[in-house]
Amino acid sequence: MSVSTNTDGLPRWATLALLPAINLGAALVVSSLVILAIGQDPVSALAFMVKGAVGTGTGLSYTLYYATSLIFTGLAVAVANHTGLFNIGGEGQAYIGGLGTGLVCLALTGWPWYAVLPVAVLAGALFGAVWGLIPGYLQAYRGSHIVITTIMFNFLASALMVYLLGGPLLEHGQMAPESREFAESTFLPGVKEIAAALGYRTSTLPLNLSLVVALLCAVGVWFFIWHTRWGFQMRTVGANDAAARYAGINARTTIVVAMALSGALAGLVGINELQGVQHRVTLNFQAGMGFTGIAVALMGRGHPVGIVLSSLLFGALYQGGAELSFEYNEISPRLVVVIQGVVILFSGALEHMFRPALVRLLKPKAPAGAGQRA
Amino acid sequence: MDDTALWIVSLLASTVRLATPLVLAALAGFYSERAGVVDIGLEGKMLTGAFAAAATAAVTGSPWLGLAAAIAASLVLALVHGFACITHRGDQVVAGVAINTIAAGLTAVLSNAWFDLGGRTPSLDSGQRFLSLHFPLAETVRGVPLLGRLYGEVIGGQNVLVYLAALAVPATSWIAYRTRFGLRLRAVGENPAAVDTAGISVTWLRYRAVLITGALCGVAGAYLSTAQGAGFQENMTAGKGYLALAALILGKWRPYPTLAGCLLFAATDALQTRLQGVAMPVIGTVPVQIIEVLPYILTVLLLAGFVGKSIPPKAAGRAYVKDR
Numbered sequence: 001m002s003v004s005t006n007t008d009g010l011p012r013w014a015t016l017a018l019l020p021a022i023n024l025g026a027a028l029v030v031s032s033l034v035i036l037a038i039g040q041d042p043v044s045a046l047a048f049m050v051k052g053a054v055g056t057g058t059g060l061s062y063t064l065y066y067a068t069s070l071i072f073t074g075l076a077v078a079v080a081n082h083t084g085l086f087n088i089g090g091e092g093q094a095y096i097g098g099l100g101t102g103l104v105c106l107a108l109t110g111w112p113w114y115a116v117l118p119v120a121v122l123a124g125a126l127f128g129a130v131w132g133l134i135p136g137y138l139q140a141y142r143g144s145h146i147v148i149t150t151i152m153f154n155f156l157a158s159a160l161m162v163y164l165l166g167g168p169l170l171e172h173g174q175m176a177p178e179s180r181e182f183a184e185s186t187f188l189p190g191v192k193e194i195a196a197a198l199g200y201r202t203s204t205l206p207l208n209l210s211l212v213v214a215l216l217c218a219v220g221v222w223f224f225i226w227h228t229r230w231g232f233q234m235r236t237v238g239a240n241d242a243a244a245r246y247a248g249i250n251a252r253t254t255i256v257v258a259m260a261l262s263g264a265l266a267g268l269v270g271i272n273e274l275q276g277v278q279h280r281v282t283l284n285f286q287a288g289m290g291f292t293g294i295a296v297a298l299m300g301r302g303h304p305v306g307i308v309l310s311s312l313l314f315g316a317l318y319q320g321g322a323e324l325s326f327e328y329n330e331i332s333p334r335l336v337v338v339i340q341g342v343v344i345l346f347s348g349a350l351e352h353m354f355r356p357a358l359v360r361l362l363k364p365k366a367p368a369g370a371g372q373r374a
Numbered sequence: 375m376d377d378t379a380l381w382i383v384s385l386l387a388s389t390v391r392l393a394t395p396l397v398l399a400a401l402a403g404f405y406s407e408r409a410g411v412v413d414i415g416l417e418g419k420m421l422t423g424a425f426a427a428a429a430t431a432a433v434t435g436s437p438w439l440g441l442a443a444a445i446a447a448s449l450v451l452a453l454v455h456g457f458a459c460i461t462h463r464g465d466q467v468v469a470g471v472a473i474n475t476i477a478a479g480l481t482a483v484l485s486n487a488w489f490d491l492g493g494r495t496p497s498l499d500s501g502q503r504f505l506s507l508h509f510p511l512a513e514t515v516r517g518v519p520l521l522g523r524l525y526g527e528v529i530g531g532q533n534v535l536v537y538l539a540a541l542a543v544p545a546t547s548w549i550a551y552r553t554r555f556g557l558r559l560r561a562v563g564e565n566p567a568a569v570d571t572a573g574i575s576v577t578w579l580r581y582r583a584v585l586i587t588g589a590l591c592g593v594a595g596a597y598l599s600t601a602q603g604a605g606f607q608e609n610m611t612a613g614k615g616y617l618a619l620a621a622l623i624l625g626k627w628r629p630y631p632t633l634a635g636c637l638l639f640a641a642t643d644a645l646q647t648r649l650q651g652v653a654m655p656v657i658g659t660v661p662v663q664i665i666e667v668l669p670y671i672l673t674v675l676l677l678a679g680f681v682g683k684s685i686p687p688k689a690a691g692r693a694y695v696k697d698r
Contacts, residue, residue, distance in 0.1 A: 034480065034483060034484075037484070037487075038483070038484070038487040038488075039487070086465075086467050086468070088467075088471065138674070138677070138678045142677075142678035142679055142680075143678075143679065144674070144677035144678045144679075145677060145686070147414065147467050148619070148620070148623065148673065148677060149674055149677060149678075151414070151616050151619075152620070152670040152671075152673050152674050153674075155613060155616070155667065155670045156667055156670055156671070159663040159666050159667045159670075160663070162663055163661050163663040167661070291471075291475065294468075294471060295475075298468070329490070330486070330487045330490070331483070331486075331487065332482050332483045332486035332487070332493065334478070334479045334482035334483050334486070334493075334608075335479065335483050336479070337475060337476075337478055337479030337482070338475075338476055338479035338480050338483060339479075340475055340479065341472050341473070341474075341475030341476030341477075341478075341479055341480075342472075342476060344468060344471055344472040344475055345454070345458065345469065345472035345473075345476065348464070348465060348468035348469070348471075348472060349458040349459070349462075349464035349465055349466075349468045349469035349472050350457075350458050350462055350464050350469075351464065352462045352463060352464060353462050353464075
């Protein structure tokens with residue numbers, strides 16, 4: 001899947017804003033039809049979702065907390081995409097990365113959070129990078145298909161974590177498969193602590209400092225992809241790996257580095273979920289965030305700004321969907337998964353459907369067939 | 375001795391039952407991928423089929439209507455896949471991911487809304503399911519050591535969809551290697567330009583392949599919810615579509631070796647539940663996860679060429695552009 005195609009002369013604003021808007025519109029139409037099929041009123045349901053996502057302080061805090069994880073996984077998918085790789089293994093990389101973060105938080109008991117954070121970030125990134133690097137290596141040097149390998153690595157990650165949390169990491173006398181709680185000094189501070197400092201007592205404000213880490217990562221990815229030699233090599237391999245080889249770029253190393261970086265970004269989900277909120281290693285803490293990263297990256301057109309914006313959108317959908325299912329018993333919170341799927345369909349697989357039509361509409365003088373590409 | 379025989383018979387019977395959805399889904403993938411359309415959406419089509427079958431059987435009381443609904447629902451998703459990948463030349467893997475995601479969400483939302491059982495469909499009673507068929511003389515020969523039970527409980531005593539899956543393997547082999555359609559199907563997956571030059575529509579061939587894939591995935595889904603199980607549960611395919619894809623890769627995109635792959639995966643699955651917490655000679659207790667991940671590790675090693683080499687159809691994953 002290509003991230004940007006400017007060969008057909010579609011204006012930049014249309015590529016960056018209009019196409020995602022049309023895709024989102026199509027996704028909203030489909031979800032409205034689903035809500036209608038359930039026998040509910042889509043307009044009031046969607047209005048309720050918006051209110052639940054951004055209408056209250058608590059809602060907004062949840063929206064931004066979901067968005068934090070999605071920025072990590074969205075960036076992960078995008079970095080691989082720029083290199084022409086479809087990393088479907090963000091889920092497993094996030095899971096294993098969280099293991100790294102969790103082990104650090106469990107080990108550094110007496111440390112203050114600001115000393116733990118850099119170590120936890122490094123460990124999460126390292127563990128995630130290893131889980132992405134192996135499929136990358138197998139793709140580059142052994143010709144394995146990255147999609148199949150990363151799917152298999154998701155299952156391997158899941159089995160490994162079930163094993164670790166069921167035995168070696170299990171807290172004694174504990175039934176639920178999770179580790180012991182981290183030391184309180186290692187907890188990442190968030191709006192809950194700010195609220196407490198201002199004299200408000202709240203228990204459910206999950207937004208924490210890892211949003212800042214996520215935003216720094218977005219800036220870092222932007223700089224890396226568009227302003228470094230490595231980023232240039234990745235984009236060249238992604239655009240045309242034969243041409244990249246002729247230009248003297250080592251495509252194999254580039255693929256391995258891209259997958260390691262992709263895995264490292266996904267691996268940081270644990271900073272938000274574990275060090276930030278759960279404060280222990282739990283089963284399936286990444287909860288589909290790795291898969292949602294695919295929709296986020298596609299909708300954000302692979303650019304960090306777009307990814308931050310679409311993370312906010314999907315964060316709002318997660319939170320709004322959860323609120324919606326409290327209000328309407330008939331509507332499952334999984335409605336957001338349907339919307340996510342439709343977004344992947346329209347902005348990923350069917351990207352060539354709206355685009356030629358837009359090209360014809362916005363460029364009346366374009367010769368026939370200009371919108372087609374191989 | 376008799377205990378061991380019983381254990382083997384029960385292991386084999388359970389292997390056959392667990393292999394059936396894998397065989398159906400892997401053969402489904404065979405048609406699509408041999409025609410040059412990569413399909414990682416087997417999982418989603420199966421899941422949708424499972425839901426459609428259970429919901430229809432619960433409402434109408436007929437497993438056959440359920441089966442028809444499963445095939446129909448899965449065909450709709452197959453058409454979406456074809457529309458995106460064949461007509462609009464979209465990325466086949468992304469389309470597959472989209473279908474899996476939509477299926478996971480939609481089945482959960484609809485089952486929750488229509489039946490209000492927290493994402494399940496009502497439990498099906500025996501009249502609404504595909505039940506075991508009893509083979510003639512099964513009771514009479516039961517006393518014959520090992521063979522009697524093998525006849526009654528492994529070869530016989532399965533439901534009709536198991537036999538359908540068993541028949542689908544030779545049928546697929548015959549269609550793919552002995553018919554004109556099969557020849558063209560394989561050709562379009564290797565060299566679509568040659569097929570096009572011969573005046574045969576690449577688009578129509580690939581659509582037919584994708585539709586067969588949809589129908590078989592529907593049957594696989596119906597098997598899960600109305601034959602093996604007694605109702606639909608959220609995400610009840612639990613990765614079986616991906617496992618079927620792995621079996622197809624393990625079988626190097628050929629029907630009989632793919633069947634062998636499915637049986638191998640099903641056997642590890644059957645073993646895994648039986649070896650839970652059992653201390654084995656020499657090695658002691660093995661964590662079940664190690665047995666559970668064997669299919670995945672095998673697939674990774676195979677794709678990487680460490681254990682044999684599995685090479686996909688040449689044109690798989692690429693849309694065909696007629697006027698280049």
